Amino acid sequence: MFKMQSGSKNQIVKLSKNSWILILLFVSLLIFFSLMLLLKKKPEYLSKVDIALGTTLKVVVSSEKDPRLIIDAVLREFHRIEKKFSLNEQNSDISIINRSKQPVEVDEETAFVIERALTLARATDGAFDPALGNLISLWGFDRINQTDFNPRVPTDSEIEAALSRCGYENVSIEKGIVTMSNDVKLDLGAIVKGYAIDRAIAIAREMDPLATGYVDAGRDIGIIGAKFKGEYWSIAVQDPRGDSGDYLDVVYLKKGSIVTSGDYERFFIIDGVRYHHILNPKTGYPVRKTISTTIISPDAMDADALSTAAFVLGSEFSSVLMPVLGGQGLFVDEQLKTTQTQGWSFFKEKR
Amino acid sequence: MSPYGTEVLSLFKKRDLFIFALIIVLTSLALFWGLDSKSGSLVSVRIRGEKRYVFDISDKGIKEINDGENHLLNLYFTGSDVRVQDSKCPLHLCERGSLMQAGVLVCVPQKVLVSIERDREPVKESGGIDLITG
Numbered sequence: 227m228f229k230m231q232s233g234s235k236n237q238i239v240k241l242s243k244n245s246w247i248l249i250l251l252f253v254s255l256l257i258f259f260s261l262m263l264l265l266k267k268k269p270e271y272l273s274k275v276d277i278a279l280g281t282t283l284k285v286v287v288s289s290e291k292d293p294r295l296i297i298d299a300v301l302r303e304f305h306r307i308e309k310k311f312s313l314n315e316q317n318s319d320i321s322i323i324n325r326s327k328q329p330v331e332v333d334e335e336t337a338f339v340i341e342r343a344l345t346l347a348r349a350t351d352g353a354f355d356p357a358l359g360n361l362i363s364l365w366g367f368d369r370i371n372q373t374d375f376n377p378r379v380p381t382d383s384e385i386e387a388a389l390s391r392c393g394y395e396n397v398s399i400e401k402g403i404v405t406m407s408n409d410v411k412l413d414l415g416a417i418v419k420g421y422a423i424d425r426a427i428a429i430a431r432e433m434d435p436l437a438t439g440y441v442d443a444g445r446d447i448g449i450i451g452a453k454f455k456g457e458y459w460s461i462a463v464q465d466p467r468g469d470s471g472d473y474l475d476v477v478y479l480k481k482g483s484i485v486t487s488g489d490y491e492r493f494f495i496i497d498g499v500r501y502h503h504i505l506n507p508k509t510g511y512p513v514r515k516t517i518s519t520t521i522i523s524p525d526a527m528d529a530d531a532l533s534t535a536a537f538v539l540g541s542e543f544s545s546v547l548m549p550v551l552g553g554q555g556l557f558v559d560e561q562l563k564t565t566q567t568q569g570w571s572f573f574k575e576k577r
Numbered sequence: 578m579s580p581y582g583t584e585v586l587s588l589f590k591k592r593d594l595f596i597f598a599l600i601i602v603l604t605s606l607a608l609f610w611g612l613d614s615k616s617g618s619l620v621s622v623r624i625r626g627e628k629r630y631v632f633d634i635s636d637k638g639i640k641e642i643n644d645g646e647n648h649l650l651n652l653y654f655t656g657s658d659v660r661v662q663d664s665k666c667p668l669h670l671c672e673r674g675s676l677m678q679a680g681v682l683v684c685v686p687q688k689v690l691v692s693i694e695r696d697r698e699p700v701k702e703s704g705g706i707d708l709i710t711g
Contacts, residue, residue, distance in 0.1 A: 244593075244594060247594065248593070248594060251594075251598075251601075255601060268702065270697055271697060271698040271699075271700045272696065272697060272698060273697075273698035275681050275690060275692050276626070276690070277626075277683060277685055277688055277690055280685055281683075281685065282681055282683040282685075282690070284680075284681070286698045286700075370667075370668065371685045371686045372667075372686055373665065373666060373667065373686045373687060374667075375667040375668070375686070376667070377667070377668075440708065442708060445709060445710050445711055446710065447708055447710055453700065453707065454700075454702075459707045459708055460701075460705065460706050460707045460708070461706070461707065461708045461709070461710055462706045462708070462709045462710070463709075463710055463711050464709055464710065464711025465711075466711065470674055470678045470679070471678070473706070473709075474711075476706065484710045485710070486710045486711040488711060493668075494667075494668060518711060520710060520711065
């Protein structure tokens with residue numbers, strides 16, 4: 227009720243029932259939309275897909291600064307690393323080292339990657355081996371992404387000859403100088419993608435420490451920041467023999483990385499036999515006892531190398547060794563039996 | 578006795594209520610559905626990083642994809658999904674899965690990338706799977 231002057235006569239003006247309903251409706255809607263706006267204030271994510279390091283690359287970023295700039299910087303970094311470490315680039319550091327008959331001086335970054343690769347090779351007793359270049363090349367897996375790739379199964383004697391020119395023990399690095407003996411060739415394919423993910427995360431955080439999102443390089447994932455700045459990303463582990471949408475497990479991460487190696491990623495089939503890209507450094511043939519290994523680790527670089535090592539070592543040994551090396555894992559053997567490290571279950575709950 | 582007279586003031590008529598309600602409903606629909614409905618309906622094809630084709634996902638039939646010189650692959654549009662067919666790559670890995678399942682179709686050897694055009698990445702606010710490894 228309010229007082230209102232109407233001409234010279236004082237009157238009390240009462241609003242009709244309909245008017246009250248409408249006013250109430252407007253006030254309710256105002257509150258409703260204000261609440262909606264508050265709720266919708268959750269960060270918005272932008273994304274971009276690309277092809278790099280022989281795989282699909284997806285970068286998803288939310289930032290109060292310009293997320294497009296961050297995404298483009300991350301993609302540029304992937305392409306830079308591809309140029310520097312790819313065997314298919316004639317002038318990459320790795321191609322130059324492999325061609326040279328003399329010790330080669332490398333920059334700090336290349337030295338860091340090679341040193342870490344050799345450390346992990348020693349720690350896994352060569353299950354992860356960055357000096358299998360001759361063997362990988364014999365099978366053709368270094369050319370699998372080229373249009374003229376012609377798959378074939380090498381003979382036993384060819385494999386034996388290639389194995390005699392493999393092995394991380396033939397590689398050393400000191401003060402940035404790489405020395406290789408026995409005609410071995412480096413192939414850092416099982417660690418460089420992880421390194422690129424780590425660099426991508428570092429760049430995104432450098433540009434905006436509060437940026438959130440993730441990098442997905444061929445389903446190897448590094449977390450830039452927690453979902454909506456505080457929630458977990460739900461990450462499903464693909465069933466290696468299931469259809470799309472069949473998952474073995476789901477884990478929750480706000481940081482770190484998760485990498486999977488599988489016999490279904492890069493392979494060819496000849497006479498009904500599947501030949502995949504993860505080779506046993508001792509036999510020279512694709513590993514048969516494992517079909518999938520997934521590793522969670524603070525660094526994607528380590529997770530990348532460890533998932534390969536676990537694939538070669540098998541479930542039983544890996545479930546003990548991986549935690550010692552800083553990884554928690556889920557392993558699937560040829561019988562489709564899954565084994566996990568003790569710490570894996572930590573990631574199955576939102577803590 | 579009150580010195581004041583009493584007058585019932587009706588600011589709106591009954592039918593106004595329906596008009597307002599209608600406007601509010603339509604505005605809400607436009608805000609929460611209408612703006613989003615346009616994104617995600619276009620499919621772009623990039624070859625070696627360059628956008629070369631854009632299709633509507635509701636298209637049906639086969640689209641030939643070439644780089645100006647060579648035929649690379651075909652895209653089969655079902656009306657709601659897309660698949661790769663007859664790729665000229667050696668292993669035909671790109672022919673596995675569909676766009677709606679995988680979110681993106683990639684032929685790495687030929688550097689062909691098929692994706693849904695959108696500015697924003699839909700991120701689930703609660704429940705469900707955000708990402709897949711493997």
